[in-house]
Amino acid sequence: MAAKMALAWIRRDLRLSDHAVLSEATASADQTAVLFVFETNILDSLEPDDRRVSFIRKSLVEVDEGLRRAGSRLIVRIGDPLVIVPEVARQLGADTVYAGRDFEPYAIERDADAGCLLSRDGIRFEQPLDHVIQGADELFNQTGEPFRVFTPYSKAWLARYQPEMAAERAVDLTKLVPAEQIEGLSEPWDWVDIGFVENDLWVQPGESGAKRQFRHFLPAIESYATLRDFPALEATSGLSVHLRFGTLSIRECVREAVARLPHSQKWLSELIWREFYSMILGQFPHVVESTFQPAYRELEWPGDPAHFDAWKEGRTGYPIVDAAMRCLNATGWMHNRLRMVVASFLTKDLLLDWRLGEAYFAQKLLDFELASNNGGWQWAASTGVDAQPYFRIFNPLLQSKKFDPDGVFIRRWCPELASLKNEWIHCPSEAPMFNQMDAGCEIGVHYPAPIVRHAEQKERAVALLSRG
Ligand SMILES: Cc1cc2nc3c(=O)[nH]c(=O)nc-3n(C[C@H](O)[C@H](O)[C@H](O)COP(=O)(O)OP(=O)(O)OC[C@H]3O[C@@H](n4cnc5c(N)ncnc54)[C@H](O)[C@@H]3O)c2cc1C
Missing domain, CATH: 3.40.50.620 (HUPs)
Incomplete structure (x- = not known):
């Protein structure tokens, strides 16, 4: 035979x-x-x-x-x-x-x-x-419908979870076809053949890079819950790109997280968010084009299109937003807290359509994942599944003070602000002129004045979204 x-x-x-x-x-x-x-x-x-x-x-x-x-x-x-x-x-x-x-x-x-x-x-x-532990068509609520809220989904995910779901899927490498038998089937795939140029990466690619990063993160899994929101720290796993391209097995992540419960609860919960958004995309593919919530389908975002360029280029006059965007542009990476801050800023402060931001992230993020990106953007815009309520709007100044208190992250990415005192680093336009001169950073010359006023825009956003 x-x-x-x-x-x-x-x-x-x-x-x-x-x-x-x-x-x-x-x-x-x-x-x-x-x-x-x-x-x-x-x-x-x-x-x-x-x-x-x-x-x-x-x-x-x-x-x-x-x-x-x-x-x-x-x-x-x-x-x-x-x-x-x-x-x-x-x-x-x-x-x-x-x-x-x-x-x-x-x-x-x-x-x-x-x-x-x-x-x-x-x-x-x-x-x-392979890509998730529980597929988009495996987990339903008691009436047989897909979940639309994360917490009950997460509870059902955990209740249905069996260790076999995350068991290692061993590969028998002795069963591979010998190279000489398939020699002619491959074509050249050097950079020039695929039509791309090599780019610098902030992560080590491949399975070896994933394993190294995971080993580096595991001892910190316990402090993840308390430190994960501070972008100046390296307190999150940095594994999203490896999970995106499968250079790391999600089963390995879940096995290790489950073995460390309850200390790893928060991190495991983030892995379940990933599965939740994958399920939402699988069950409600219309989210790719449109809002999850029908009430917002016809909504027109009244923001000034010129503000989109300022947002993209990191010159909104809000240092935490600008630092985050410059980091994204330079590295293809952005910390989760900052993704929430800049997404909220684009939609609720600039009143621009979340799809603009979603598309920009899709172009720039190394870990771009359609399901999580769409989920994150629609969450921030209050148009999505289990989204941020429209009346709870991030204040970029308070977010900045809370999560980058000494401006370490801001100084890293907005060097023109580096010499400002902590007092002014979050809101340089409010610094007296002599402080600006002293720090070598004149607002309007070296760094822009805020392009919008948060207090005013917040009211406009609430009025706009309350119609939904
Ligand atoms: C507007 C917006 C856009 C986003 N776009 C993407 C995207 O394109 N690709 C992507 O992988 N994540 C996206 N996220 C989710 C999250 O920001 C990243 O997964 C996280 O910052 C990756 O860093 P980490 O690997 O250190 O995560 P950790 O905090 O260590 O979390 C572990 C893993 O859980 C998953 N995860 C964590 N948070 C979330 C979340 N909120 N939603 C879904 N999965 C999550 C990721 O796979 C992550 O690697 C987005 C969030 C927002 C608010």
Whole structure:
């Protein structure tokens, strides 16, 4: 009897250990080949120095090295996965293609099409769950409806959780197809071949980078609940990009968090937020285009479009907002507290449509994840599922004083403010002229005056959103 051949198509699972797809493929077939497709319909819309592509390519180099150590190699192709995946499967003589389940609307459609095309060739398409612990179609409330509020979702998530859900999915690397058997199936995938240039990253990519970062974070998991809101500290895990691209297994995160309960409760809860937003996207795909709450669908945001550039470039005159945006622009990263602050500022102080901010984050964030980004933006705009009530509006000044009391983060990213005394660092425009001169930072010359007044805009925002 001919040997059974499997093709493992990796997408947001760019690692070789604790891997549902590779585990199932290597357990069920005699030989498994591993494929990654640089999908041009996604890549074509990105800038040539996009950091995500750098992260992906560098992580794939590590996957390839790991496969070569095991006697195999990675097959890489560039183009349309709906053409490439069936073609490679046919060339290999694969019986089954395995790929992790994905709840993004684009991915659902692509995978449904891939399944149809493969079935025409008599090839099965299997989609194990790898990216989350409990999938978007697994957890419902008592009336069988999807949850719309986080707390009951989280309780149900924890009640349904079984250790097997997070058990390691071991990969049998002895079952990989030998490299010489698939030599001609890959194409060159150097920077020039994929049409991108290498970019600097603030995180170490690949599974090795993920493991290192996780080991670094674990001893701090206990202080996470108290320190996580201070952007000047390194008190959060910094793992979001690894979870996004699957260079780290979510099962490993959950196993370690559960083993450390109750001290790790807050961190585990953030992992459940991630699953909550993934479920919301899977169950309510309209959130990609529109507000979750129907009452706000027709809402027109009356802000001044010129303010959007000031927000993007970090020159609103609100130091905490400006520091956060400059950090995002320079690194592709922003601390969670600051994501909430700048999102609230764009929507409730500048009265601009959350979709503008969402799209800007999607362009800049290294850890951009459609579900969490959309969820976070709609939360801040008060238009989303279980969102911030519209009348509770962040005061950027108070947020700044509370979470960056000595202005350490502000000084790091707004060097023109560095010499201001703590008293004025959060609101430099209120500093007397001699203090401004003394610090070498004249408002209107070296740093902008606030582009809006928070107290006035807050009233406008409440009036606008109360109509919903
Ligand atoms: C406006 C806005 C946009 C956001 N966009 C994204 C995004 O594109 N991608 C993304 O991964 N997160 C997003 N978040 C959530 C959160 O800000 C980041 O996950 C977090 O800052 C990542 O840092 P960390 O890995 O150190 O997180 P930690 O605090 O260590 O949390 C651990 C993990 O839990 C998950 N997580 C934490 N907070 C949230 C949350 N509020 N919602 C969903 N998952 C969460 C992440 O996977 C994170 O890595 C957004 C939040 C807001 C308010």
